[in-house]
Amino acid sequence: MALELFSHPFSSYCQKALIALFENDIPFIYRMLEDEGVGEELARIWPLGRFPVLREGDRVVPEATMIIEYLDVHHAGPVRLIPEDRDAAILVRTMDRFFDNYIASPQQKIVYNALRDEAARDPHAVAEAHVMFDKAYRWLDGHMAGREWAAGDFSLADCAAAPQLFYADWTYAIPEEFANVRAYRQRLIERPSFARALDEARPYRSYFPLGAPDRD
Numbered sequence: 001m002a003l004e005l006f007s008h009p010f011s012s013y014c015q016k017a018l019i020a021l022f023e024n025d026i027p028f029i030y031r032m033l034e035d036e037g038v039g040e041e042l043a044r045i046w047p048l049g050r051f052p053v054l055r056e057g058d059r060v061v062p063e064a065t066m067i068i069e070y071l072d073v074h075h076a077g078p079v080r081l082i083p084e085d086r087d088a089a090i091l092v093r094t095m096d097r098f099f100d101n102y103i104a105s106p107q108q109k110i111v112y113n114a115l116r117d118e119a120a121r122d123p124h125a126v127a128e129a130h131v132m133f134d135k136a137y138r139w140l141d142g143h144m145a146g147r148e149w150a151a152g153d154f155s156l157a158d159c160a161a162a163p164q165l166f167y168a169d170w171t172y173a174i175p176e177e178f179a180n181v182r183a184y185r186q187r188l189i190e191r192p193s194f195a196r197a198l199d200e201a202r203p204y205r206s207y208f209p210l211g212a213p214d215r216d
Contacts, residue, residue, distance in 0.1 A: 023193045
């Protein structure tokens, strides 16, 4: 059965899943959300309507983390994104949740606020997001001291980190003092799998509501 990924190249969570596919050269059919009929098909197989969603035959796997878990079980390649050692895997999964909960969440708050009509915007929510970013960047800078990747070898954790740190720096720039975070973000950008995802997303940068910077 062919793998199908219901996805959009500009979505951070879709990029997270794409990195895993690209890392191991796993063949798949790209079901682009902007193509005719794909949105309706996604709604049929996953009524919650969020993406990415992976389908293989009758098996439907939503959510980027679970897609990577599925690939690791059923389509494992030379780059093992989840360690077999269970203690090592705990750190990988912990860092995956860190990037989704403490980098992606404040990022989404700010972006969603920018998408609202001006009268409906919530400056208090944006201020709270800035506080969370400050705490998360500071903690991550200490964690990344002496590390190349977030949890040992390149893993699920780095698939999560790459798009979230990429867009987060556009939204709430990583301060110069957090040199470890900035260097880590640059290593992620240079990783071939993420570089490919970024290149495929370039035509859609006008979608970014805060204005995509002329860099990266």
